[in-house]
Amino acid sequence: MPAVKSPTLNPEPLGPEQRSTIDDIAAIMRSAEYTVAMTGAGMSVESGIPPFRGADGLWTRYGTPPMDGFSQFRKDPVGWWNRRTNEKIDSHILELRDALTSAKPHAGHFALAGMERAGKLKSVITQNIDGLDEKAGLVNLIEIHGNRGKLRCLECGRRESLGDIVPLFAPGPCDECGGLVKFDTVMFGEPIPDDVMAAARAEIDRADCVLAIGTSATIRPASGLLWIAEAAGAKIVEINPTATKLTRLCEVSLRSTAGRALPALLNALT
Numbered sequence: 001m002p003a004v005k006s007p008t009l010n011p012e013p014l015g016p017e018q019r020s021t022i023d024d025i026a027a028i029m030r031s032a033e034y035t036v037a038m039t040g041a042g043m044s045v046e047s048g049i050p051p052f053r054g055a056d057g058l059w060t061r062y063g064t065p066p067m068d069g070f071s072q073f074r075k076d077p078v079g080w081w082n083r084r085t086n087e088k089i090d091s092h093i094l095e096l097r098d099a100l101t102s103a104k105p106h107a108g109h110f111a112l113a114g115m116e117r118a119g120k121l122k123s124v125i126t127q128n129i130d131g132l133d134e135k136a137g138l139v140n141l142i143e144i145h146g147n148r149g150k151l152r153c154l155e156c157g158r159r160e161s162l163g164d165i166v167p168l169f170a171p172g173p174c175d176e177c178g179g180l181v182k183f184d185t186v187m188f189g190e191p192i193p194d195d196v197m198a199a200a201r202a203e204i205d206r207a208d209c210v211l212a213i214g215t216s217a218t219i220r221p222a223s224g225l226l227w228i229a230e231a232a233g234a235k236i237v238e239i240n241p242t243a244t245k246l247t248r249l250c251e252v253s254l255r256s257t258a259g260r261a262l263p264a265l266l267n268a269l270t
């Protein structure tokens with residue numbers, strides 16, 4: 001199994017040009033009244049979690065899972081849960097489960113939590129399901145694709161934290177309403193829960209500065225929020241090792257990993 005490259009294993013110091021760009025970002029955040037961050041797979045990769053897409057991506061190596069996962073689940077929820085305990089469970093699920101179980105937040109996660117505590121960052125909207133933002137101490141967090149450590153009722157939206165337990169059989173109906181319960185993680189073909197989408201949209205509507213961190217800005221509808229923010233006049237700042245299709249919208253783009261850039265940004269702000 002190929003090892004996943006982790007940029008934090010071989011960190012290069014920030015160069016003078018990158019430091020100057022960090023000062024520019026700090027200046028934008030200081031003049032902003034409401035800064036929100038949107039984070040993507042790049043944040044998780046630095047904690048050793050393989051991405052789904054790209055050269056090293058799980059789906060590139062193992063194949064893309066069926067696009068109708070949510071309707072399969074709805075048709076036969078007990079069968080779906082039973083298949084997860086079967087030895088023939090997809091290799092990509094096993095690899096992801098192992099990586100998620102051992103993953104820890106990195107310096108970038110802790111720096112975002114530090115910015116929130118210092119009042120420099122109002123919230124984080126993450127596309128990641130790993131729960132590492134919460135573990136790093138972030139409070140105002142919107143997990144737009146759900147959290148792999150929680151269960152969610154499809155009827156009333158009630159969530160239950162699993163801690164480190166991996167359920168091996170179908171959970172019973174919701175304690176509140178009797179509805180069907182699934183992992184909180186949003187499946188292919190499953191709409192983002194209304195409460196989560198509304199919370200994300202409310203943050204974007206308030207924001208006059210949005211940091212796009214470690215995201216290729218290609219996964220809808222999450223990425224669409226960045227275009228909505230830009231159209232409404234918010235300043236968009238990108239922190240990503242490579243250019244993305246978002247780059248042309250950005251006031252400033254910093255070519256760096258989150259693990260290197262965000263601690264330096266926190267220093268510049270405080």
Ligand SMILES: [Zn+2]
Nearest residue numbers: 153156174177
């Ligand atoms: Zn319920």
